[in-house]
Amino acid sequence: MDFELSEKIETVLGMIDGFMREEVLPLERYFLAEPFSELMPRIEEKRRAVKQMGLWAPNHPEEHGGLGLGLVDHGLVSEALGVSPLGHFIFGCHAPDAGNIEILHQHGSDEQKRRWLGPLVAGELRSCFSMTEPEMPGSNPVMMETTAVVDGDDYVIDGQKWYTTAADGAALAVVMAVTDPEAPPHRRASMILVPTDTPGFDLVRNLNVMGHAGEGVFSHAEILYHSCRVPRSNLLGAEGAGFVIAQERLGPGRIHHCMRWLGICKRALDLMCVRWLGICKRALDLMCARAAERTIAPGVKLADREIVQAWIGECAARIAAARALTLQTAWRIERHGWKEARQEISAIKFLVADVMLEVVDRALQVHGGLGMTDDTILAWFYRHERAARIYDGPDEVHKLSLARQLLKRYRR
Amino acid sequence: MDFELSEKIETVLGMIDGFMREEVLPLERYFLAEPFSELMPRIEEKRRAVKQMGLWAPNHPEEHGGLGLGLVDHGLVSEALGVSPLGHFIFGCHAPDAGNIEILHQHGSDEQKRRWLGPLVAGELRSCFSMTEPEMPGSNPVMMETTAVVDGDDYVIDGQKWYTTAADGAALAVVMAVTDPEAPPHRRASMILVPTDTPGFDLVRNLNVMGHAGEGVFSHAEILYHSCRVPRSNLLGAEGAGFVIAQERLGPGRIHHCMRWLGICKRALDLMCVRWLGICKRALDLMCARAAERTIAPGVKLADREIVQAWIGECAARIAAARALTLQTAWRIERHGWKEARQEISAIKFLVADVMLEVVDRALQVHGGLGMTDDTILAWFYRHERAARIYDGPDEVHKLSLARQLLKRYRR
Amino acid sequence: MDFELSEKIETVLGMIDGFMREEVLPLERYFLAEPFSELMPRIEEKRRAVKQMGLWAPNHPEEHGGLGLGLVDHGLVSEALGVSPLGHFIFGCHAPDAGNIEILHQHGSDEQKRRWLGPLVAGELRSCFSMTEPEMPGSNPVMMETTAVVDGDDYVIDGQKWYTTAADGAALAVVMAVTDPEAPPHRRASMILVPTDTPGFDLVRNLNVMGHAGEGVFSHAEILYHSCRVPRSNLLGAEGAGFVIAQERLGPGRIHHCMRWLGICKRALDLMCVRWLGICKRALDLMCARAAERTIAPGVKLADREIVQAWIGECAARIAAARALTLQTAWRIERHGWKEARQEISAIKFLVADVMLEVVDRALQVHGGLGMTDDTILAWFYRHERAARIYDGPDEVHKLSLARQLLKRYRR
C-alpha cells in the first residue's frame, strides 16, 4: 500500500494551485456580478495561458492535445480545479464536453471524429448532452418519450428535453431518442448528433435555476425537437446502443438492470466527486480564514469560539475521509476496472455530495450576513451545488443501489 | 389546558387561507420571474382587496386601523401568511415596518406619531431599521461604530450600515447610532428618525444576496451616513435608550447582558418563527403534492417510495412539535410577559429555523431537477430563508443563551 | 388557547416531585447494584406511603381506588414519575398492568373483573400481556402462530411468545392467540386470560436484555404454551375481537389496516411518551448539574465550554417542543377522541423517543467515564431505553404510517 504521489503530478498540482490562486480566483467577483458573456474575453485569455503552460485538457489523451493523465492523477487535478466554478472550463476539461469528447472518441465514425473532435478538445466549439426529460424521472433513464423515426436517409426527432446543460451557445447536441419502442428497455434508445443550427432544434429557454437563467456553459436549457431532421449518418455507434454508450466501456451483452448506473457513475467520478472535493477544500479554507480574521468581541476572534472550532474539526475529518475513499475508488477503477469499483462508486456519489453541502453550509454560517451575499463564492456554491444530490441519480437511488449489491450475497 | 381556537380566529384564518390560495399564490410565478417593481401594481390591487375584507394589519391596534389581534392569534395569522413570501406585505404586517410602527407607537413623540404613524400603518409609506454594521458582529449589537454627534439643534450622523432591509424605496430610516461613547455599553446608542431624502443619507447599493440585489421591500441595503444632519427632535425616546427600546416593553434598569436578546427576540417571534411555520406548511404541502403526482416507474408514484414517506413523516412530526412550542410561547408572552417566556423564545428561534430549512431541503429533493428551478417557490425559500439561521442572532448564540439561563440554577 | 395547569394538578405534581426526589431517587443506587427482589421490601414501603398520600394509581378511576385523572393530567403525572425507572411501579401505574386493568375494566366479564380487577389495581397481584412472537415481526401484529383451539369447554393454547414483559412473578397472563385462522386477518385472534399457574404455561427464561435477565416487573420472558388448557369463560370480550380490544375504544366495523396502530398507540401515549419526557427531564438535569460541578482545568468548569452549552441549549429546546406536542396530543384525545389525534400520536411515538435517546446520550457524554458506570442512572437509561425505538412498532413504521395518512388527501 502506498499513498505517495508521483513527482510529475506533484509538479502539475503545484502549477495548477498557483494559477488558480493568482489568475482564476480573482475573476470570481466578475463571475458573480456580470453576465457570463461579458467575462468571456478574460476567460479566453486565461485559457490561452493554460495552453501555453501545457496544462490544457489534462484528462484527454496526448494525441488529441491533452495531458493524458490517468484517472487518479486527473482526479487530483480536478480537485485542484474544483475550488472555483471557473476552473474546469479554463483548463478545458469541463462538463459536458469532456464526456461527449470521450464518447465521440470511442464510438464516433471517422467522419464524425474528423468534424467534431478537434474543435471540441481545443475548446473552439462547445457541445451538450440532451437526455433528461421534464416528465420523466431522472432516476429511471429508460423512461423516455423523445423519438427518432427513420424517414428515408434521415432521422426525424420529436420530443422535449430539459436540463440540457450548456446548450446555450453549443454547436452540437448529443441527443438520446427512442429509435425502437418495441425493443427491450435498454435497447430502445440511440444517440444522435444534432448540430444546433438544424431546423427543428428549438432552445425554448434557459431554465431559471436558483433565480438565474444562466448563460453559456453555465446554463441548463429546455429544448423542443420538432421534426428535427438529421442524416442517419449522424447516428453515434449502433442503433439501440444509446444506453450501452452511456455506460461506455462496458462490453455488449453485459447490460442488465443493476448495472445501468455504471456509465453514468463514471462520468460522476470524472467530473463530480473530485470537483466537489475541490469545493470542500475552498469552503474550509474560507471558513478558517474568516474565523481567524473576524472579531466578535474586543480581543476575541470567531476562531476562538469552540463551536466554530468543532465545525472546522468535523469538516476537516469528513473531507479527509471522503477524499481518501475517492482516491481509492479512482485507483481501483484505473487498476481493476469499473466493475470492481461499483460499490465504491455508488458510495462516493452520495457521500461526497453530502460532505460538500455540509461544509459549504457551515462555511456560510461562519460568514454570517456576509455569507448570504455574493461578496464570497459561498452563496453561489450553496445554491447551485445543491443540485449535486439530484443529478446523475439522486442520492437515494445510489444508496439503494449500493445496498442491493451488498445484500445479494446474503439473499438465498 | 385548552388548545381550542376561538371562533373569531377560525373565521379569520379561513378567510386568509382562501385569499392566499386564490389570490396570492398565483402571483408567485411573476414574483420569481420579474423585477418586483413590475409586480407592484398587482400587489397594490391585492392590498386593497385585503383592506376591503377588513383583514389589513392584523397585528396593529384597532385604533390605528388594524385588527388588534393578540399575540397568539397574530401568530396563527402570520403562519397562514407565511406560506408565500408575499403574504405579510399584502396584509400590511411585514418587516421591518411592523416593528418600526410598534416602536413609534410606544416611544414616539406626538409630532413623530402624527407625521409617520398613519401612513406607515396604511402602507402608504415604508420604513427601514438601520442597525447592523458590516465590520461589527451581529451577535454583539453593542459593538457599533456609527455616531450621532450633537451640533446645535441637530444630530450629525456618520457611519456605515448594511443589511438595512427594505431601505430601497423607504421614506424613513430608524437609525441606531452611538450618542455617548463613554456611557456603559447598553446606554451608548440612541434611535434617531432619518427621512431618507436627508442629505448625507447615501444608499450605496442593494446587497447582492444569493445572486440578486433585490428591490423594494425585498432588498437589503448598504448605507453610508456622512454628515447626515437631522433635528434633535428626531430622537426617538430618550438619548441612550436605543437598546432599551430595541428590547421594548422592558422597564428601565432591567437591562443587563443576558437580557439583551429579549426585544430582538420579540420581533423574532412576531415576524419570524410563525412565518417560518408557514413556510414549513407550504413546503410540506408541495412535497406531498409532488410525491403523489410524480410517476417514477410504470404504475409507481414517488409517494409509494418508503424513503419519501419517511421524510414526510419526519417533517410532519417536527413541524407539529415546533408549532406546538411556538404557540405555547406566544401564549406565555401574552399571558405572563416576555420575561417568563425567555427560554422558550430562545428555543424557538433556532429550533423552528432548523425545522424550516430541513423541510424546505427535503421538499426540494423530492422535486428533483424541478426543485432547483424557479418553477416552484422552493428554490427561493431554499436560498433566501437560509438567512434564518443568521439574522437576529445566529442559532449558536441563542443556544448558548438558553443554556446559560438553564445553568444559572446549577452554578454555585 | 390556554396552557395553564389547574391548581389541583399543580398541587399533585408538587407532591409527586417532592416524593420522587426525597424517597425514590435515593433507591436507584440499590436498584442498580442489587437483584430487584432484594429491593422489593423497600419498594413496598414506598408504595404504602404513596397510598397514604392518596396518590396511588393516578390513572385509574376513583371507584377502583385511583385518582381518576384525565389524560392530560395523567400525562403530567407520568412525566413526573418517569424521571426514575422506579416511579410508575411505586405509584401503581406501571406497564403492563395499567393497560391490562383498562382492558379488563372495559371488556371483562363480571366474574373476570371480580377475580382480577381489585388485586391488580391495588398492586397485590401483577399481570402480563403475551402477544409478541419471536419469529413474527412486531410491526405486523396480525402475523401470529400461537393458537387457541376449542376442546369441549376449554381453550387449548399452543405456541411460543417472547418479550412478555413482567411475566416473571405475574399471576395472570393476557394471551393473544389465533382462534379462527380462516377469518380475515384482523378477526383471527382472541384475548384469553391465563393464570400463570396453569399447567402448560412454561416461562422458559427471562430474556437476557442488554446483559441482564432482569427480574419481576423489570423482565421480559420467553414463554412456551404447550397444551395449556383454560376454560372458555376465560375469553376476554368476544371471540375474534383480540385486535379490536388491542385497539380499544374503537367501535366495531371500524377496523381496517391503517387504523391498527391506534389502540397500541394509546398505550404508547399513556405510558411511553410522557415517561420518556420524564427521562429527558432527568437526563438534562444530570447533564446541567455535572457540567456545573466538574472542573476540567484550573478555574474552568465543563459548563463553561461552549460545546457543552450548545448541547444543553439544543436538548432543552428539543425537549420543550416534544413536550408541547405531547401535551397537545393528550388534550386532543381527551377532547376530541383518538381518531382526531391519530397523526399526532404517530408523530410523538418516534419524535419523543428520538429526543429522549439523544438527550440521554449527550448527558452520558458530559459525564465522561462516570457516565459509563452505574454510579448514575444514565447508563441504565442508555442501554434499556434504547428499546423505545423498537417496541410498539419501530419508529420507521410510525413514520410511514403518519406519511400515509397525510398523503391520502393528495392521491387521486
Place this chain on the structure above:
Amino acid sequence: MDFELSEKIETVLGMIDGFMREEVLPLERYFLAEPFSELMPRIEEKRRAVKQMGLWAPNHPEEHGGLGLGLVDHGLVSEALGVSPLGHFIFGCHAPDAGNIEILHQHGSDEQKRRWLGPLVAGELRSCFSMTEPEMPGSNPVMMETTAVVDGDDYVIDGQKWYTTAADGAALAVVMAVTDPEAPPHRRASMILVPTDTPGFDLVRNLNVMGHAGEGVFSHAEILYHSCRVPRSNLLGAEGAGFVIAQERLGPGRIHHCMRWLGICKRALDLMCVRWLGICKRALDLMCARAAERTIAPGVKLADREIVQAWIGECAARIAAARALTLQTAWRIERHGWKEARQEISAIKFLVADVMLEVVDRALQVHGGLGMTDDTILAWFYRHERAARIYDGPDEVHKLSLARQLLKRYRR
C-alpha cells in the same frame, strides 16, 4: 499511489478471518452468558492454536515472538480481529498489555525487561496501566493527584485511580504518579512498575460499567494506593518522564501543549480505530444477514424495505470512507512518522468512533427486539463500545485539537 495489499498480508488475513469465523465467533454466546473466568479454559485453548498457527502477537517484533507486522499490516489484522470482543485477546495483542509491552521494550531497564517482557508477550502474565483519576478530567492528563515520594531507596505511592483496565488478575501495574509537583506540568509525573501483590495496592472494586463489574481483561478497576512501597529501581525511564513516555517515540524537548495527544493517539490508532472498523464490519454483516432472512409480511423480507436498504447503503459508504482514511493514516505514520500524521490521527479518533456507533445502532434497530437481547453481540457492542467517544480524550477534545492545528496557518 497504490492500494494493493502484499501477498503475505493477504494470506495472514485469510487465515485470521477463517479462524475468527470458525473458532472465535462461536465462543461469543458463552462470553455473553457466563462469567469470563468460566470461559477462560476455552480461550486458552484457542490461544494455543493461534500460537501453533504462527499468528501470535502480530504487532510485536519477531525477536520477542511476534509477527513483526508494520503499522498498516497490523491495522488490517486488528480490523480482522475486531469483529469480536475476544479477537485481540486470543491473538495476544490486546490492550493494555500491547501498549505496556511497547513501553517496557523501549524504556525498561535490562532487569525490568528480563523479569516482565517475556511472560507478557507470551500472554502468561497480564498487566494494567494506572493513570486516570476519578476527580481529574481525562481530557487533561497533567491534572493528577497521585504522588510517589522518595523514601530511602523506595517510592511511596499514595492516591486513587479508576478505569484501570484489566487490573483484575494482572500481575503488574504501570502507575503514573507525580514525583516532582514543582516541575513544569509535563515533567511532574513518572511511570513506576508496581507488582500488584505489593502491600498498599488495593483493588477496591471492578467498576460497574453498563450494568456489569466485568472480570479479568474485561474489567475496569478502582485502585487505592496507600503507602504502597516499591524500590526506586522500579522507575520506568527517567524521573519526570511519565508524559514523555506516554507520548513515546517523541524525543525530549519536543513536548509542548499541542503535542500531548500524540502518544495517546498512537495507542488509539494501534488498538482502537482499526478495532472499531472490525466492529463496523461485523455489525454491517449482521445487519445484512438479518435483513435478508427476516420475513415481515408474507413474501416480504426486511431487506426489501427501502429504509433498511438506505441504512445499509449509508453505513457501507461511511465505513468505506472511514477505513480509507484510517489506512492512509497508518501508512503516513509508517512512512513519515507521527508528527506528519497528527491531523489525520485526530480525525480518525472521532470519525471512526462516530461511524462505528451509528452502524451498531442501526444494526440493532434492524434486529428489533432481538437486537436488545444478548442473543447477538450487537447489544454488547452497543453498550460497551459507547465508551469509544470518551476514552483517550473525548471526541470534542479531538475536534478542537484538529481545528487548532488547521487554524494556526490562518492566524496572524
